[in-house]
Amino acid sequence: MTPLPGSAGDVLTLISAGSATTRSDLAKLTGLARSTISQRVDALIERGLVEETESGESTGGRPPRQLRLHTEEHAFAGVDLGATHCRVALMDISGEVLAECEDGLLIGEGPETVLAHVDQRLDHLLDRVGRPRSALRAIGIGVPGPVEFATGRPNNPPIMPGWNDYPVPEYFDGVEVLVDNDVNVMALGEHRNAFPGASHLLFVKVGTGIGCGIIAEGTLHRGAQGSAGDIGHIRVSGHDDAGCRCGNSACLEAVAGGAAIARRLSELGLSAESGGDVVALVQAGDTQALRLVREAGRLIGEVLAGLVNFFNPEVIVIGGALSRVHEHLLAGIRETVYRRSLPLATHHLSITPSRTGINAAALGAGILAIEHYLSPDNINRIVNA
Amino acid sequence: MTPLPGSAGDVLTLISAGSATTRSDLAKLTGLARSTISQRVDALIERGLVEETESGESTGGRPPRQLRLHTEEHAFAGVDLGATHCRVALMDISGEVLAECEDGLLIGEGPETVLAHVDQRLDHLLDRVGRPRSALRAIGIGVPGPVEFATGRPNNPPIMPGWNDYPVPEYFDGVEVLVDNDVNVMALGEHRNAFPGASHLLFVKVGTGIGCGIIAEGTLHRGAQGSAGDIGHIRVSGHDDAGCRCGNSACLEAVAGGAAIARRLSELGLSAESGGDVVALVQAGDTQALRLVREAGRLIGEVLAGLVNFFNPEVIVIGGALSRVHEHLLAGIRETVYRRSLPLATHHLSITPSRTGINAAALGAGILAIEHYLSPDNINRIVNA
Numbered sequence: 001m002t003p004l005p006g007s008a009g010d011v012l013t014l015i016s017a018g019s020a021t022t023r024s025d026l027a028k029l030t031g032l033a034r035s036t037i038s039q040r041v042d043a044l045i046e047r048g049l050v051e052e053t054e055s056g057e058s059t060g061g062r063p064p065r066q067l068r069l070h071t072e073e074h075a076f077a078g079v080d081l082g083a084t085h086c087r088v089a090l091m092d093i094s095g096e097v098l099a100e101c102e103d104g105l106l107i108g109e110g111p112e113t114v115l116a117h118v119d120q121r122l123d124h125l126l127d128r129v130g131r132p133r134s135a136l137r138a139i140g141i142g143v144p145g146p147v148e149f150a151t152g153r154p155n156n157p158p159i160m161p162g163w164n165d166y167p168v169p170e171y172f173d174g175v176e177v178l179v180d181n182d183v184n185v186m187a188l189g190e191h192r193n194a195f196p197g198a199s200h201l202l203f204v205k206v207g208t209g210i211g212c213g214i215i216a217e218g219t220l221h222r223g224a225q226g227s228a229g230d231i232g233h234i235r236v237s238g239h240d241d242a243g244c245r246c247g248n249s250a251c252l253e254a255v256a257g258g259a260a261i262a263r264r265l266s267e268l269g270l271s272a273e274s275g276g277d278v279v280a281l282v283q284a285g286d287t288q289a290l291r292l293v294r295e296a297g298r299l300i301g302e303v304l305a306g307l308v309n310f311f312n313p314e315v316i317v318i319g320g321a322l323s324r325v326h327e328h329l330l331a332g333i334r335e336t337v338y339r340r341s342l343p344l345a346t347h348h349l350s351i352t353p354s355r356t357g358i359n360a361a362a363l364g365a366g367i368l369a370i371e372h373y374l375s376p377d378n379i380n381r382i383v384n385a
Numbered sequence: 386m387t388p389l390p391g392s393a394g395d396v397l398t399l400i401s402a403g404s405a406t407t408r409s410d411l412a413k414l415t416g417l418a419r420s421t422i423s424q425r426v427d428a429l430i431e432r433g434l435v436e437e438t439e440s441g442e443s444t445g446g447r448p449p450r451q452l453r454l455h456t457e458e459h460a461f462a463g464v465d466l467g468a469t470h471c472r473v474a475l476m477d478i479s480g481e482v483l484a485e486c487e488d489g490l491l492i493g494e495g496p497e498t499v500l501a502h503v504d505q506r507l508d509h510l511l512d513r514v515g516r517p518r519s520a521l522r523a524i525g526i527g528v529p530g531p532v533e534f535a536t537g538r539p540n541n542p543p544i545m546p547g548w549n550d551y552p553v554p555e556y557f558d559g560v561e562v563l564v565d566n567d568v569n570v571m572a573l574g575e576h577r578n579a580f581p582g583a584s585h586l587l588f589v590k591v592g593t594g595i596g597c598g599i600i601a602e603g604t605l606h607r608g609a610q611g612s613a614g615d616i617g618h619i620r621v622s623g624h625d626d627a628g629c630r631c632g633n634s635a636c637l638e639a640v641a642g643g644a645a646i647a648r649r650l651s652e653l654g655l656s657a658e659s660g661g662d663v664v665a666l667v668q669a670g671d672t673q674a675l676r677l678v679r680e681a682g683r684l685i686g687e688v689l690a691g692l693v694n695f696f697n698p699e700v701i702v703i704g705g706a707l708s709r710v711h712e713h714l715l716a717g718i719r720e721t722v723y724r725r726s727l728p729l730a731t732h733h734l735s736i737t738p739s740r741t742g743i744n745a746a747a748l749g750a751g752i753l754a755i756e757h758y759l760s761p762d763n764i765n766r767i768v769n770a
Contacts, residue, residue, distance in 0.1 A: 006391045006416040031391040031425075033418035040416075146729065155729065200609045212695065216601055223697020224585045227729045234691035235725060237622030237635075248725060250622075306619035306688070307695055310597065312608020340620060340633060344531065344540065344612045 006032045008383040009376025011040045015050055015067050016094075016374060022064045041067065043383045048073035049093075069093050075131050076373065078189075078366025079118055079141040080182065083107055083159055083208070086117060089362040090125040093137075095192070095370055098129045100362065107144060110162035115171045138176040138373045140365035141168065142185035149226045152179035158245065159208075178368050182361050183229060184220055186354075187213025189364025190317050194355040200313040203354070204231070205320035206300065206329060207275050210253045214311075232257065234303045252303050256296035258322050264292055275321040282325040290328055297332020304333060305340035312345050319354035326353040391417045393768040394761025396425040400435055400452050401479075401759060407449045426452065428768045433458035434478075454478050460516050461758065463574075463751025464503055464526040465567065468492050468544055468593070471502060474747040475510040478522075480577070480755055483514045485747065492529060495547035500556045523561040523758045525750030526553065527570035534611045537564035543630065544593075563753050567746050568614060569605055571739075572598025574749025575702050579740040585698040588739070589616070590705035591685065591714060592660050595638045599696070617642065619688045637688050641681035643707050649677055660706040667710040675713055682717020689718060690725035697730045704739035711738040 010030070014020040020029055026037050044050040051070040054063060071092040080087040086105035090098045101124070105117055118141075126133055145157025152169040154160055169177035187203035195201055203213040212229040214221040222228050232253030233246050244254035254260055258275020265272035265281065268288055272278055281289035304316060316337075322329055334351050341349075354360055372378060395415070399405040405414055411422050429435040436455040439448060456477040465472040471490035475483045486509070490502055503526075511518055530542020537554040539545055554562035572588035580586055586600040597614040599606040607613050617638030618631050629639035639645055643660020650657035650666065653673055657663055666674035689701060701722075707714055719736050726734075739745055757763060 031421045036416050224699035225697055225729055228697035230694045230727055234694055309615045309619055310692055312610055312613035314609035342615055342618055344610055
């Protein structure tokens with residue numbers, strides 16, 4: 001990867017990070033010729049990406065013009081598709097949420113139905129904030145299953161019938177679409193909103209299944225095939241009799257996921273079919289449910305203890321449906337991680353419930369779209385088009 | 386981290402990567418003013434980092450001068466300190482090995498004795514290639530224990546008595562010293578020499594203990610406290626009776642490390658005290674040793690199966706003393722990883738013995754030193770000094 005220092009994309013990065021607020025800042029920081037700076041800035045203004053105001057601080061003479069992101073011109077969308085819901089956030093280029101909505105929606109209705117719903121919600125939200133459809137530059141979508149990130153196609157997603165290999169980005173005309181696994185966008189949303197200073201963060205989603213989003217050096221780690229973070233099928237000890245839908249046994253998800261806990265509760269004669277039922281029983285003070293959630297925390301903690309030794313994160317965030325009873329889950333997780341991980345790796349480790357909560361996925365999907373749009377390569381492509 | 390595009394460091398990166406071979410290449414790639422390019426290039430030539438030749442291809446007129454790294458001026462050293470050996474490689478700025486040597490040396494003699502030996506070997510090697518001591522710009526050192534990378538101080542290393550918190554870099558005058566865990570520099574050496582195109586690589590060292598070096602997006606992943614890759618203390622199932630020196634039980638290292646295998650062999654009445662003895666027994670065709678090495682491979686594979694799901698590497702390299710009998714170790718590792726990891730993550734995964742072999746640590750330590758020296762920030766500091 002060869003750097004191309006001094007491109008329009010680099011100039012925009014300096015402006016959006018707040019490192020340069022005037023043309024002379026840019027000249028000082030980059031060493032570019034004044035004429036080149038003017039060319040770059042003018043192109044960015046012409047594309048509606050940057051605005052230049054007169055409101056600079058007076059230094060005796062003419063006040064210097066201030067450069068900043070032009071937040072009026074563009075719009076971005078973050079879409080969180082769950083098994084049974086659809087949440088859409090409309091954002092400006094700075095990441096500010098302009099409007100949002102949530103509806104019940106079954107992912108199993110298939111891509112055409114679900115994406116038509118999303119499309120209609122986008123129109124609705126754009127209308128609400130008074131921006132034309134043409135202002136929409138990029139859409140990020142989080143889905144509850146594995147995705148080939150480069151093409152935006154779901155890859156054999158177990159709970160998304162009809163979606164396998166469906167070219168999601170092609171559904172939307174004239175706008176870039178990025179599709180990713182829900183736990184990846186949750187990790188991104190949580191990191192950018194709640195822990196922007198953490199270099200290494202794990203976001204663990206404990207719902208029906210169990211998955212993990214990985215932030216390394218501030219960016220999403222997807223791995224060689226984009227399947228990184230699939231911790232639900234890591235083996236836990238002492239449960240070789242627990243079969244898993246993946247064909248193996250003793251998988252973490254098969255013993256500690258919301259569906260597994262619900263099944264064990266129903267075997268005990270309680271009425272529980274889903275992670276939501278487990279949460280309700282815990283909130284009602286049922287001691288069997290409490291015990292099983294804490295035991296699930298210990299098993300999740302056993303897997304995380306190994307990952308703490310291996311990856312050495314500074315923050316582990318626990319999210320997903322079961323994190324609504326996070327005190328019991330966290331107690332089990334913390335107990336095991338602090339017992340089994342190396343002291344050097346846990347000394348400054350924080351294990352915490354999600355702060356972004358149910359908004360993490362929609363926000364993260366929107367941030368994915370904005371960061372892609374603002375990447376120097378993409379900006380250079382736009383400016384040189 | 387704010388980019389400073391167009392600095393002398395960026396210009397040197399373009400030259401050393403081979404992306405720019407002339408001043409006009411640099412002008413085209415960076416958009417810098419010609420006068421700025423001249424200033425940057427002249428400063429790099431003055432510091433002996435770049436040379437400019439007349440040997441360019443003729444284009445009818447005057448042949449353009451060619452820019453390239455000046456490989457005569459500087460020297461770098463890679464030092465591999467093991468429990469019982471010291472290997473030193475002297476390299477030029479392009480990573481070419483100029484000379485190397487290896488001696489027996491006990492790390493337990495303590496830092497003063499060991500570093501005096503290294504110092505003397507450096508003089509000897511510099512002398513051999515006819516470069517003055519003042520040409521030595523940076524030294525990379527790999528040690529068999531945890532290190533606080535930022536300060537170069539070993540951090541409670543179990544097999545390095547006298548080294549805890551010792552300020553290794555301060556021992557050497559007038560030269561930058563980078564100290565890292567041996568398995569980290571092995572991962573770097575293996576990646577740069579044998580798998581430069583792999584974005585995500587794990588280097589697993591199976592010796593007396595077991596450790597892992599992690600390459601993510603082509604760079605070393607050290608984690609939040611620099612302890613990443615410490616996989617020797619991850620729990621394996623079914624071995625809760627095996628106590629570990631860390632105070633826990635069922636740690637991978639306590640059941641599958643060279644020392645653990647040797648102990649089990651001596652319990653069976655065989656003469657084995659170390660990983661080296663285990664290797665000798667396997668090479669002599671002892672079936673008990675064969676069986677235990679393959680079983681160790683299965684246990685290592687159990688841990689790696691989880692890490693493959695989590696990290697999704699494209700290459701896992703097996704190195705360390707026991708990799709000398711890698712066919713038996715690899716059979717066990719592969720068997721378990723392919724059985725326990727998700728098909729998406731193993732489909733393109735390659736599990737392979739180290740190609741760089743016993744040179745991986747010294748080469749990797751030298752590369753660590755060179756890459757640090759050539760980093761844009763360091764070059765800018767040198768040029769602006």
